[in-house]
Amino acid sequence: MEIYKGEKKWLYLQKNSIADLFSFPVEEFIEVHEYQRNDWIIQEGMRPDFLFYVLEGKAKIYITHQNGKVSLINFINANEYIGEMELLHDVYYTKGIQASTKTICFALPIHYYRKQLLEDAKFLRELTKFLSVKASVMAAKYTQSLAFPLENRLAYFILQTADEGIYKEGHVTVCDYLGVSYRHLLHVLAQFCDKGYLQKQGRNYQIKQYHSLHELAEVFKN
Amino acid sequence: MEIYKGEKKWLYLQKNSIADLFSFPVEEFIEVHEYQRNDWIIQEGMRPDFLFYVLEGKAKIYITHQNGKVSLINFINANEYIGEMELLHDVYYTKGIQASTKTICFALPIHYYRKQLLEDAKFLRELTKFLSVKASVMAAKYTQSLAFPLENRLAYFILQTADEGIYKEGHVTVCDYLGVSYRHLLHVLAQFCDKGYLQKQGRNYQIKQYHSLHELAEVFKN
DNA sequence: CTCAAAATATGAGATATCTCATATTATTTG
DNA sequence: CAAATAATATGAGATATCTCATATTTTGAG
Structure with missing residues (x-):
């Protein structure tokens, strides 16, 4: 520091x-x-x-x-x-x-x-806005994590973080973030590849079917 | 109204x-x-x-x-x-x-x-405090729901809401609150009865082994 | 009081997710 | 640069949780 x-x-x-x-x-x-x-x-x-x-x-x-x-x-x-x-x-x-x-x-x-x-x-007004968004985001994440399987949450996450069509987040971080085991994350990623949504490139994944991922992510619209 | x-x-x-x-x-x-x-x-x-x-x-x-x-x-x-x-x-x-x-x-x-x-x-100071607690509670609920099975969360909830040793919440509300299916909630409640933690009384449940429930709920200490 | 809607209850089978074991490949640090 | 540590990868079996079907009981509105 x-x-x-x-x-x-x-x-x-x-x-x-x-x-x-x-x-x-x-x-x-x-x-x-x-x-x-x-x-x-x-x-x-x-x-x-x-x-x-x-x-x-x-x-x-x-x-x-x-x-x-x-x-x-x-x-x-x-x-x-x-x-x-x-x-x-x-x-x-x-x-x-x-x-x-x-x-x-x-x-x-x-x-x-x-x-x-x-x-x-x-200061308080800014902090209030920040905290209200934070509370609201956490509430959304909470209820969504309970209402939908990893498939949906991962699709959303991939679309959010992909850079020029390439998803390249570290698996360990993503497991901690989405709250699932390493094994299961890899399992669902493999499914996405099988279905042709993604294609593995070394340790990255290229998005092949945006519409399929969007369909899965759509449940979070609000 | x-x-x-x-x-x-x-x-x-x-x-x-x-x-x-x-x-x-x-x-x-x-x-x-x-x-x-x-x-x-x-x-x-x-x-x-x-x-x-x-x-x-x-x-x-x-x-x-x-x-x-x-x-x-x-x-x-x-x-x-x-x-x-x-x-x-x-x-x-x-x-x-x-x-x-x-x-x-x-x-x-x-x-x-x-x-x-x-x-x-x-006003803003009060609201800020309220929102900070809200954000913090939601974050806790979020991560706990991902880190622990219903068994733990339900034990905690029962201890929180029981009135004089009797748990009497409506199942439907609790399902929505804990984010699990009705079927699964009843299943875990039945397990608690089998293990002797609870005893069914009509549609209520009497707590029989506080220490067992506390043990399950303890993981949320912070 | 009656009927419809909501809540309770239980079984059976499916699926999502976890744990553990084990290998291989990167990355970091002395 | 080597050894230790962290990340990636995959298999197999266990468990947590869900879906659907169906029956009974309770509650609420008219």
Whole structure:
């Protein structure tokens, strides 16, 4: 992890107008952090000292269950918050956050700014919108995971993440994300190939029948 | 649905200090609504005109999927908001909300108060806390539903809802809530009886071995 | 009070998903 | 660069869960 200083820091403070996020000055103690792929931004179970706001990059929220299973709860992208739960609640089980690409974020020391943040309507309004989307997305994922088999959820995921017709996500991550075993994921991928929806290319898969995948994914329309 | 007027309305406005919820006067247009068990407070797909704040009672959030399956997303209890998604977002697929006991709530016409609400730090702070808990609960339910079989989730649910050692929830509601088929729910309940954890009493079940249920539910500790 | 609708109940067979075992191939790190 | 670690891959058998069929009982509306 690198903390930007001087020139480099001011560059980010200017480029991303913090005036849209907070209505009080935060320049004094705000930091700009850079994390590399696979760095842990927050370790599971360890309360963070900062409220983060992601400027660039992509990260993953993980939780480990008592049976050892690991769930990838969701991805975090630019313009999203990290550590807001700890800002709002004194008692909270902290999830692990891992950068999945190089990730740059604002880091506000909670210690200094907590009180002001909780009285700032501009900040609260943004956070409220962020949280409402988060709650709504989680609710959708929850009910969909119970209502539809992997076939449908995987088709949707493939369409979402494929790049120029090529699906190339790592299986392990996808298992954690879709909440199924490695074995089963490979099984359904193999079915998709058998049916001609996909064609394997090394360790990637090329989409051959968009319409079939769309048909499977369609059940999530809302 | 009944809208309280005069005396009855003022009673509720006094008893539940709205001054804790909003920092501007809402007396003029706020209403107090009473819904009976099974009344729909909001119909699925129909944008509501009000932001609700539940004072008494209990309600259920439902969504219907394209395959006809119905999910009971969660319960709503006193001191929670309903319709906040529609307040925050112009475009949103509205879930159905059904009272499961007599339910009394404040109803603020969004049309009149939207702008003020979104600038009121007190209101936003409360809503933020509510939404953060909601997001967090949904995330937990999501990952738990994928990581553990019904056995564990049902044990937890029974312990949560049993009243003086007697579990008496309707099966249909529980299926929608836990996201399993009616058949499977009955199957696992029968297993619990076979193992001596529960004993059937008419259509209720008496808890016979708390420790066994606790053991199953323990995996959700956090 | 009556009838229709909803909820409860149970069986049998199908399918989705998991566990475990084992090999091979990448990737990371000292 | 080598060894350790993580990711990919596949088979076989177990289990969790679903679908459908059907019967009985309870509940709600008129």
